[in-house]
Amino acid sequence: MQMPRILRQLMHRRIVMASAVVLLVIAVLALGAPWFASIDPNDTAVLQRLKGPSAEHLMGTDELGRDIYSRIVHGARYSLAIAALTALGSVLAGTLLGLVAGFFRRLDAPLMRVVDAMMSFPDILLAIALVAILGPSLVNVVLALVLVYTPRVARVVRASTLVVRELLFVEAVRALGVRTSRILWRHILPNLMSPILVQVSFIFAYAILAEAGLSFLGVGVPPEIPTWGTMVAGGQQYAHDAFWVVLFPGLAIIFTALSLQLLGDGVRDLLDPKLKKAL
Amino acid sequence: MDAPRLAVHHLSTSFPTEGGLVRSVADVSFSIAPGKTTALVGESGSGKSVTSLTLMRLLAKTANAQVSGEARFVTREGRSVDLLQIGEREMRALRGNQLSMIFQEPMTSLNPVFTVGEQIAESVRLHKGLDRSAALAHAKRMLELVEIPAADRRLHEYPHQLSGGMRQRVMIALAMACDPTLLIADEPTTALDVTIQAQILELMRRLQRETGMSILFITHNLGVVAHHADDVVVLYAGRVVESAPVRPLFAAPAHPYTQGLLACLPGKARQPGQPRPARLFAIRGQVSSPLAPPPGCAFEPRCDQAIAACRHAIPELLVNGSSREARCIRVTPVAISEAA
Numbered sequence: 001m002q003m004p005r006i007l008r009q010l011m012h013r014r015i016v017m018a019s020a021v022v023l024l025v026i027a028v029l030a031l032g033a034p035w036f037a038s039i040d041p042n043d044t045a046v047l048q049r050l051k052g053p054s055a056e057h058l059m060g061t062d063e064l065g066r067d068i069y070s071r072i073v074h075g076a077r078y079s080l081a082i083a084a085l086t087a088l089g090s091v092l093a094g095t096l097l098g099l100v101a102g103f104f105r106r107l108d109a110p111l112m113r114v115v116d117a118m119m120s121f122p123d124i125l126l127a128i129a130l131v132a133i134l135g136p137s138l139v140n141v142v143l144a145l146v147l148v149y150t151p152r153v154a155r156v157v158r159a160s161t162l163v164v165r166e167l168l169f170v171e172a173v174r175a176l177g178v179r180t181s182r183i184l185w186r187h188i189l190p191n192l193m194s195p196i197l198v199q200v201s202f203i204f205a206y207a208i209l210a211e212a213g214l215s216f217l218g219v220g221v222p223p224e225i226p227t228w229g230t231m232v233a234g235g236q237q238y239a240h241d242a243f244w245v246v247l248f249p250g251l252a253i254i255f256t257a258l259s260l261q262l263l264g265d266g267v268r269d270l271l272d273p274k275l276k277k278a279l
Numbered sequence: 280m281d282a283p284r285l286a287v288h289h290l291s292t293s294f295p296t297e298g299g300l301v302r303s304v305a306d307v308s309f310s311i312a313p314g315k316t317t318a319l320v321g322e323s324g325s326g327k328s329v330t331s332l333t334l335m336r337l338l339a340k341t342a343n344a345q346v347s348g349e350a351r352f353v354t355r356e357g358r359s360v361d362l363l364q365i366g367e368r369e370m371r372a373l374r375g376n377q378l379s380m381i382f383q384e385p386m387t388s389l390n391p392v393f394t395v396g397e398q399i400a401e402s403v404r405l406h407k408g409l410d411r412s413a414a415l416a417h418a419k420r421m422l423e424l425v426e427i428p429a430a431d432r433r434l435h436e437y438p439h440q441l442s443g444g445m446r447q448r449v450m451i452a453l454a455m456a457c458d459p460t461l462l463i464a465d466e467p468t469t470a471l472d473v474t475i476q477a478q479i480l481e482l483m484r485r486l487q488r489e490t491g492m493s494i495l496f497i498t499h500n501l502g503v504v505a506h507h508a509d510d511v512v513v514l515y516a517g518r519v520v521e522s523a524p525v526r527p528l529f530a531a532p533a534h535p536y537t538q539g540l541l542a543c544l545p546g547k548a549r550q551p552g553q554p555r556p557a558r559l560f561a562i563r564g565q566v567s568s569p570l571a572p573p574p575g576c577a578f579e580p581r582c583d584q585a586i587a588a589c590r591h592a593i594p595e596l597l598v599n600g601s602s603r604e605a606r607c608i609r610v611t612p613v614a615i616s617e618a619a
Contacts, residue, residue, distance in 0.1 A: 105341050168382055168384050168388045169389055169391075171337060174374070175337060175375060176375030176379070177371045177375035178371075178375075178405065187390050190390075190392045191390070191391065191392050193392075
């Protein structure tokens with residue numbers, strides 16, 4: 001419906017376009033990892049350890065002689081999957097919570113106090129505690145991050161729901177005999193899509209950083225799974241002699257997170273004026 | 280005369296507040312005959328909108344409104360139901376279907392993210408069970424009925440692409456989509472400019488002639504009342520102070536408040552033979568606080584004709600045989616009948 005117009009406007013912004021291209025490249029690399037990086041990311045070759053970038057190993061090798069380029073490309077699958085699942089999970093849960101808290105006044109205070117309590121912990125600390133309790137694994141990292149970011153989404157969605165709920169059209173559709181559940185899903189939720197979309201892109205970026213942080217601290221994904229975070233974590237003690245061990249995965253993290261943030265900013269800037277006009 | 284389509288008896292709505300119980304609507308009774316228009320007139324805070332929201336059962340649950348009285352509505356099937364007593368499910372089936380409502384603000388009464396066609400179609404699908412394409416076709420007919428040009432194109436437009444007058448037409452189309460027998464119009468023209476007001480009112484009149492629906496018209500605009508209502512109920516501080524058919528009311532208002540309201544109209548200030556109109560009449564003072572109503576007549580503090588007895592008790596509605604009533608002890612039934 002309106003999407004083509006928004007897409008066209010996005011095209012006009014160079015930074016947004018550049019970010020989108022970067023993300024697209026990373027996504028394509030991740031999806032086609034076996035074709036783009038033919039060397040097995042877990043192939044160790046002790047004699048080849050900590051070799052600098054060369055024609056054979058584009059980004060050099062790590063402390064076990066594994067190809068860093070291959071590990072970054074294959075690691076993108078894990079890093080992006082973790083971030084995507086986190087964004088999806090926390091946006092679904094947060095939207096549900098925020099919508100209910102914003103719409104039903106009786107549930108507002110109890111739900112928001114729980115959210116406040118969760119938000120009063122520093123993000124990474126809460127995630128560390130949760131992973132420590134659940135045990136380090138891919139699924140548990142996603143679970144922990146979803147729990148960390150859900151309150152953030154809930155807050156934003158609740159605030160927007162409070163605004164939309166008071167608009168006269170809600171009373172007008174009630175006067176047409178529409179039931180409450182339908183009002184929530186069909187009439188209020190679509191009006192919240194812009195803030196929700198913006199949250200998706202930001203949480204995606206946060207989750208990439210958080211996963212890297214958790215892995216770096218040793219409470220994230222088990223080290224044998226190549227994610228960008230585990231690569232930086234594993235390589236840190238060799239960084240003096242072999243900068244490429246941490247540089248390239250670090251760059252992958254920075255580029256991806258930065259692109260996501262910029263894309264999110266761009267989307268927000270585009271959607272905000274429309275939101276104001278619509279209200 | 281037919282039995283009234285809606286008969287409201289002793290309707291009261293109160294809200295508990297921190298300062299005490301506020302009686303927004305107190306002991307209000309009126310009725311609307313099929314195909315007729317009853318106007319509910321009063322200033323801000325007189326209880327007009329609360330009355331309509333009470334009848335539609337749209338008051339927020341969190342307001343903890345205490346409602347009493349009876350509102351007998353005769354359904355299309357000829358059944359008489361009390362709108363204040365029936366279950367939520369039955370009420371939902373009536374809303375938008377047999378009873379609909381138009382709101383004051385056409386700017387915000389439509390959902391900004393759906394096309395107007397989708398919004399009209401939703402109501403039709405809900406109550407008439409039509410499928411998507413049949414509902415859209417019906418929506419288009421409704422837009423044509425409310426005289427929106429290029430209905431085909433407008434059907435697929437979003438509310439922000441329409442002007443205020445257009446949106447109010449869409450709201451009317453939405454309210455009329457299921458052919459209601461009672462339309463509650465809560466200040467439907469207040470937000471529109473005068474020429475558009477006239478068009479919208481004319482449209483509502485035409486639709487009323489064609490469908491035979493009844494209209495409860497809520498307004499503070501006496502000029503509109505004079506042209507479009509059959510019966511008038513004047514509210515002051517939540518109570519009916521006068522009710523009468525429109526002609527006798529305008530010819531000879533019985534209650535001092537109604538007299539004051541009519542004297543405020545610019546047309547009344549112009550004296551024949553004088554080039555410049557005299558200063559406009561104004562009712563002095565302000566509405567008393569709903570938390571501390573005067574013991575006697577609510578209008579007594581502002582009334583030029585008040586006597587000591589006015590302060591003792593709230594006057595009864597004095598009924599006269601010819602369907603006129605006024606809540607003022609200085610108006611005797613004889614005086615009303617003479618005036619009429």
